[in-house]
Structures are given as structure tokens and as C-alpha cells.
Amino acid sequence: MTDDMPVWAEGLVKTFGGTPAVRGVSLSVPRGMIYGVLGPNGAGKTTTLRMVLGIIDPDAGERTLLGHADPRKVSHRVGYLPEERGLYPAMKAREAIAFMGALRGLDWATGRKRAGEMMEASGLGYAVDRKIRQMSKGMAQLVQLLGSIVHQPELIVLDEPFSGLDPVNQEHLEALVRSEQDRGATILFSTHVMSHAERLCERIAVIAGGQRRFEGTVDDARGLLPMQAQYVPCDRAAEAGALLPADARFDGRTWRFQVPDGGAEPMLLSLISAGHGIAGLSMQRPGLHDAFVRIVSDAKRADAEAQA
Amino acid sequence: MSAFTRQALVVARRDFTAVVATPTFLLFLLAPLFMILMSLLGLTGAAQIADTSQDKTRIGIIATPSDGPFLVAADARLRTMLPREIQPPKLDLIPPHGPNSAAVAQVLLAQPDPNFVAILYGPLEKPTILKEDGRRSIYLATLAEQALRDRKAGIAPGTQLSHAQTTDRKVTTASASSKHATGYAAVFGIFFLTLLLAGQSVGMLAEEKSNKVIEILAAAAPLEAVFLGKLIGMFGVALLFVSFWAGLAGVAIALSASFIPLPPIAAAVGLPTFLVLCALYFTMAFMLLGAIFLGVGAQASTMREIQMMSLPITIFQVAMFGLSSAAAGAPESGLARFAEIFPFSSPFAMAARAANEPEIWPHLVALGWQGLWVAITIWITAGLFRRGVLKSGPGLLSFLRRKR
Numbered sequence: 220m221t222d223d224m225p226v227w228a229e230g231l232v233k234t235f236g237g238t239p240a241v242r243g244v245s246l247s248v249p250r251g252m253i254y255g256v257l258g259p260n261g262a263g264k265t266t267t268l269r270m271v272l273g274i275i276d277p278d279a280g281e282r283t284l285l286g287h288a289d290p291r292k293v294s295h296r297v298g299y300l301p302e303e304r305g306l307y308p309a310m311k312a313r314e315a316i317a318f319m320g321a322l323r324g325l326d327w328a329t330g331r332k333r334a335g336e337m338m339e340a341s342g343l344g345y346a347v348d349r350k351i352r353q354m355s356k357g358m359a360q361l362v363q364l365l366g367s368i369v370h371q372p373e374l375i376v377l378d379e380p381f382s383g384l385d386p387v388n389q390e391h392l393e394a395l396v397r398s399e400q401d402r403g404a405t406i407l408f409s410t411h412v413m414s415h416a417e418r419l420c421e422r423i424a425v426i427a428g429g430q431r432r433f434e435g436t437v438d439d440a441r442g443l444l445p446m447q448a449q450y451v452p453c454d455r456a457a458e459a460g461a462l463l464p465a466d467a468r469f470d471g472r473t474w475r476f477q478v479p480d481g482g483a484e485p486m487l488l489s490l491i492s493a494g495h496g497i498a499g500l501s502m503q504r505p506g507l508h509d510a511f512v513r514i515v516s517d518a519k520r521a522d523a524e525a526q527a
Numbered sequence: 528m529s530a531f532t533r534q535a536l537v538v539a540r541r542d543f544t545a546v547v548a549t550p551t552f553l554l555f556l557l558a559p560l561f562m563i564l565m566s567l568l569g570l571t572g573a574a575q576i577a578d579t580s581q582d583k584t585r586i587g588i589i590a591t592p593s594d595g596p597f598l599v600a601a602d603a604r605l606r607t608m609l610p611r612e613i614q615p616p617k618l619d620l621i622p623p624h625g626p627n628s629a630a631v632a633q634v635l636l637a638q639p640d641p642n643f644v645a646i647l648y649g650p651l652e653k654p655t656i657l658k659e660d661g662r663r664s665i666y667l668a669t670l671a672e673q674a675l676r677d678r679k680a681g682i683a684p685g686t687q688l689s690h691a692q693t694t695d696r697k698v699t700t701a702s703a704s705s706k707h708a709t710g711y712a713a714v715f716g717i718f719f720l721t722l723l724l725a726g727q728s729v730g731m732l733a734e735e736k737s738n739k740v741i742e743i744l745a746a747a748a749p750l751e752a753v754f755l756g757k758l759i760g761m762f763g764v765a766l767l768f769v770s771f772w773a774g775l776a777g778v779a780i781a782l783s784a785s786f787i788p789l790p791p792i793a794a795a796v797g798l799p800t801f802l803v804l805c806a807l808y809f810t811m812a813f814m815l816l817g818a819i820f821l822g823v824g825a826q827a828s829t830m831r832e833i834q835m836m837s838l839p840i841t842i843f844q845v846a847m848f849g850l851s852s853a854a855a856g857a858p859e860s861g862l863a864r865f866a867e868i869f870p871f872s873s874p875f876a877m878a879a880r881a882a883n884e885p886e887i888w889p890h891l892v893a894l895g896w897q898g899l900w901v902a903i904t905i906w907i908t909a910g911l912f913r914r915g916v917l918k919s920g921p922g923l924l925s926f927l928r929r930k931r
Binding site: 272273274291294295297299301303304305306307308309310318319321322323324363366367 | 530533534537538540541545549734735738739740741742743744745746747748749
């Protein structure tokens with residue numbers, strides 16, 4: 220809505236042939252942030268991003284991109300890597316990057332120069348004059364990413380940028396995203412792979428069933444689930460279960476359970492008093508993966524109940 | 528330069544380079560050469576077959592020795608009046624065989640070599656003509672009449688009585704028929720070039736759709752700019768093609784002008800203006816039909832669908848050509864006015880009008896009108912594409928509701 224929110228959307232709705240794809244999604248991406256849009260396959264992430272970018276128009280709802288109600292007016296200030304990768308196979312890598320820059324207002328000469336520099340920095344210097352059809356999928360994907368940022372946009376939108384990349388290139392892409400943030404760009408990306416979001420994102424939105432189900436930091440998401448505890452008694456381990464929560468599971472040596480709402484201390488005191496002792500104890504927050512699974516499962520259950 | 532224009536030119540540049548910088552473009556550029564070579568080979572073969580057949584074909588006259596020279600002289604004189612293509616076969620004089628001439632004529636007509644198609648026998652005052660070919664009998668009858676007249680007038684065979692002197696008159700005003708012919712040539716030329724070149728645009732978005740580049744283009748630029756850019760790119764290719772062949776034709780005409788007479792070119796608006804208008808109308812015809820083809824082709828997902836769409840497109844083009852040709856033959860008629868106004872035949876019909884009528888202002892109006900339709904066609908086809916491929920944008924009904 221304002222310049223501090225490069226991406227702002229309220230109540231976006233999109234239906235394809237009677238099937239709702241997005242049902243009232245709202246997004247606010249603060250400037251300079253790496254923001255993740257997470258969701259399972261078919262959740263409506265790509266449709267949301269395409270509406271935000273103005274590739275397709277929403278059936279209802281409002282959105283602004285870099286403060287403009289018409290996203291096309293600022294397309295030269297935006298970089299976009301679509302989910303379905305596409306490059307002209309007969310084009311050389313340098314030309315492909317310069318072409319994508321030229322579409323966004325960068326002159327060809329500067330585009331070619333930057334393309335060479337960026338490919339060199341990305342370890343692809345040897346392939347600047349190689350045709351796209353002669354490149355591996357990962358290389359072509361990297362070329363396309365470079366093409367989407369060659370004009371040094373203020374906002375970079377990446378749709379599933381890590382899919383199809385090997386771990387080395389994924390690492391490289393993460394570094395590239397961070398360096399773009401350091402340059403001052405705002406980055407909005409979608410993924411269903413939690414590890415990338417966990418490492419990169421400062422804030423996330425989880426979309427499931429066409430609706431936003433969560434918005435906040437990664438820690439906020441993880442905080443939705445109780446702490447997980449692992450407890451190893453010193454003595455009479457099997458009997459210790461009587462003092463633990465009902466969902467506690469024992470594998471013959473270690474008890475695993477969710478820390479109750481009141482905290483772990485009262486329970487630990489009673490265990491010590493009963494003479495079980497503490498041979499080992501660890502407590503940790505669940506990962507984003509678990510939080511994501513919980514959010515999506517809750518969403519599915521809620522949708523099913525609503526339908527019923 | 529506006530962002531729209533700049534984006535259109537970026538797409539145009541990419542498309543132009545992608546087409547021109549490939550070996551297949553050379554084949555495309557030289558395609559007419561192959562067509563010309565094939566036509567020449569066909570014509571040469573047909574001419575050879577015709578010559579061989581002509582060599583054996585004869586018309587014959589069973590004539591007395593006294594009539595023979597008169598007949599030969601009359602034949603020589605009449606042949607000079609006829610174009611080579613319609614001249615009768617070689618004349619053979621056959622000695623008379625008394626009362627058996629009819630039977631001899633029957634025998635000669637039946638034999639294969641030489642192959643007589645008509646034979647005249649009997650007295651020149653009342654000859655009989657035995658024929659297979661009706662046209663030749665008229666010629667033989669005329670020969671008999673001429674020879675008889677010469678003989679009765681006592682004019683010796685081969686005598687030339689009149690010695691005419693011919694002087695060329697410089698033509699200062701073009702005839703109506705030469706203007707019509709020029710108009711028709713303009714219609715045909717623009718139609719042929721459009722058919723050859725604008726039809727290419729039908730599959731222009733196939734690459735973007737199959738390579739998913741359309742998503743990048745759609746995110747970076749309005750689809751209207753992408754469509755216009757594609758048309759401009761293909762028009763650049765067409766211009767290169769036309770320039771190449773126009774250059775070659777110019778050189779060929781310059782080299783052969785001294786021994787091959789050029790057909791008269793007459794245009795009511797003057798030749799330079801006519802050529803400029805033809806170039807502008809070719810541009811408009813290319814853009815208009817190219818936009819339709821691009822839009823229709825953009826709805827297709829596979830090469831098979833594109834091929835299937837080519838037929839109705841070609842039929843549409845031929846219909847526009849037929850309408851404009853009729854208009855060229857009947858300037859100032861209601862049909863001509865309709866063809867000039869109907870947007871998709873207007874470029875052809877207005878080129879014909881430039882040949883037939885001297886006013887300039889209708890051309891300025893027509894160019895503006897056609898330009899408007901180029902924009903409308905691009906807007907509609909881009910909208911169809913957006914709805915059909917990107918599944919976005921209002922349907923026709925909701926669009927109409929909104930307008931109301």
C-alpha cells in the first residue's frame with residue numbers, strides 16, 4: 220500500500236473455470252525483506268504471485284506493487300523468475316540475459332556487459348556464448364535467474380526457484396538471494412521446501428487451499444507447536460511413563476513427549492522425587508517442516524468441516 | 528520513447544534476429560528462386576513437348592502447280608498477322624491426284640506422321656476442307672480466298688503493293704485499361720506478398736508457448752506490446768525479403784530493358800506516389816492480416832492445430848483478394864467502395880484505387896482507418912490470448928456488461 224510495502228495485497232480471489240484457486244489471500248511484504256510464500260502443491264502460491272505481478276487479474280481484491288495499483292506500470296523495477304522456466308533455446312546465454320533486461324528497460328549493451336560479469340561471478344563465465352539448448356537444466360535455470368535480476372530490480376519475485384537445482388546450485392542460489400538483499404532488493408519467493416525458507420526468510424506466509432493460513436516469522440510458525448522433549452531416566456525407566464504426559468513414547472531407553480503448557484519443571488521435579496533421576500534431557504522447538512505440516516493439516520481439516 | 532514502444536521493439540528485435548540469423552532463413556529468402564526455377568523447368572518441358580508435337584502437325588492443301596505459289600504467298604502474308612502462339616501449323620502443298628483427292632485427303636488425315644489436322648482439296652472457287660481441328664479449316668478457307676483473289680487480280684505471288692511506314696506516338700495520358708491492369712497488378716502483388724509473408728505469423732507464438740517464455744514476456748510487458756513487437760519483427764523479415772527481391776528484379780529489369788519491352792504502368796496518382804502508397808498498403812495488409820493470423824495461431828497449442836488453422840486463414844486471404852480484384856476491375860462501383868471500406872480488403876482495394884483515381888485524400892483516410900483496425904485487431908487478439916492461454920481477463924459477456 221505504501222512505499223514501505225513493495226508488495227501489498229488484500230483479499231485476492233481467482234477462479235479458473237468455476238474452480239477457486241485463490242480465496243481471499245492477503246500479503247504485505249516489507250521493504251528489504253526476504254519473504255517466503257509457502258504452501259503445498261496446488262495451494263495457490265503461483266496464482267497469487269501472478270496476480271501480484273499483474274500477469275493475471277484477480278476476480279476480486281486489491282493489490283499494489285511498489286506502491287502502484289497497476290503492477291505493469293512498475294514492471295521495469297521488478298524481477299521475476301516464473302515457476303515454469305522458459306528461455307529461447309537458440310539464444311546465447313549472454314543474449315538471453317540481455318534480452319530479459321531489455322524487456323525491463325535496460326539497454327542491450329549494458330545488459331550484455333552485466334550478463335558477462337554476472338555469469339563470471341556465478342562460475343558460468345565459460346558459457347556466456349553458449350546456446351541455451353547446449354546447457355544443462357540447472358545452468359539454464361541460473362541463466363534465467365540472472366536474466367530476472369540483470370536490471371537490478373527493487374523487488375525480486377521467485378516462484379519455486381530451488382526446484383530442479385542440485386545442492387551445490389541451491390547453495391549458490393541462496394547466496395545470490397542474500398547478495399541481492401544486501402544490494403537493497405526485496406525478495407518474495409515461493410517454495411514448498413521448508414529448509415530454504417527456514418534459512419532465508421525473515422517472514423513467511425503459508426497458503427493452503429487457496430487461503431492464507433499463517434503469516435509471521437519462522438519462529439512464530441515454529442512457536443505454534445509445543446516444545447519437544449527427550450528424557451532418559453537413570454533408574455526404572457519404563458515406570459517413569461506414569462509421571463509423563465499421556466502422549467509420551469518410550470523406545471526402551473528414551474522417552475519422547477511434548478512439553479505441557481505449564482512447562483517441564485514441575486514434571487521433572489516429580490520424576491526426581493520419585494527416584495527416576497535424569498540421565499539425559501533435551502528440549503527443542505519443532506522445525507518449520509513440522510509447523511508447516513500442522514498448519515496445512517489444520518487447514519484441510521477446517522475446509523473439510525466447513526464443506527460438511 | 529514510451530515503455531510500450533520500447534518493449535514492442537525489444538520483442539521485434541529478438542524475433543527478427545531469431546528468424547534472420549538462421550540457415551533456414553536463406554532457404555526462405557531463396558524460395559522464390561526455387562519457384563522460378565521450377566516454373567522455368569516446367570515451361571521449358573511444356574514448350575518442348577508442344578514444339579515436338581508442332582513439328583509433326585501440318586495443314587495441307589492438295590493444289591495444282593499453278594495455284595501453289597499463290598497459296599504459299601498468301602500463307603506467308605497471313606502468318607505475319609498472327610502472334611506466334613496462335614499461328615496454324617506448317618502448310619504442306621500436296622500434288623493433286625485427280626478425282627481421288629478426297630480419298631488421298633482421308634488417307635493423309637489418318638496417318639500419324641506428318642499429322643495433318645486439316646486438308647483442303649478441290650478447286651479454290653469451291654474447295655472442300657476435311658478437318659480434325661475447326662480453327663484450322665477457317666484458316667485454310669481464308670488462304671483459298673486470298674490466293675484466288677490474287678490470282679484473279681493478276682497479282683504475282685510475293686508482290687508487295689503497299690509499303691507502310693510506322694511511327695511510334697508518345698503516350699501522354701494513360702488509358703483506362705492500363706490503369707485497371709496496374710490496379711490489378713498492385714492487388715495481386717500485395718496479395719501475393721502478404722500470402723507469402725504474413726501467413727508466417729500464424730505459428731509465431733508457438734515457440735513462446737512451448738518454451739514457456741510467454742510467462743516472462745507477459746510479466747515484463749503488456750501482451751499488446753508483445754503482439755505488436757512480433758508483428759514488427761516479422762514485418763522486418765518481410766521487408767528484408769521484399770528488398771532483396773525488389774533489388775534483384777530492379778537489376779534484371781535494368782539489364783533487360785533494352786531488349787524486353789516493359790508492360791505499361793499507369794497510375795492515376797502518378798507513379799512515385801503510387802509506389803509509396805503500394806508500400807504503405809502492403810504494410811497495412813501485412814499488419815492487419817498478420818495480426819489476425821497471430822491471434823488465431825496463438826489459440827493453438829500444437830503444430831497440428833496451427834496447420835489446421837492455416838486453411839481457413841488462406842481461404843480468408845483469397846476471399847479478400849477476390850473482393851479486391853473485382854474492385855480493381857470496376858472502380859467507382861459499389862463493390863469497389865465496399866472493398867475499400869471493409870478493413871481487411873481495404874489495403875488491396877485502395878492500392879487499386881490509387882491506380883484508377885487521382886485523389887490523394889481518400890488514401891490518407893484509408894491509412895488512418897486501417898491503422899485503427901490494426902490496433903483493434905491486436906487488442907482483440909491479445910485479449911483472446913490472455914483469456915485463452917493465461918486464463919485471465921474478462922469474458923466477452925462481462926466486458927459488454929461493463930461497457931453498458
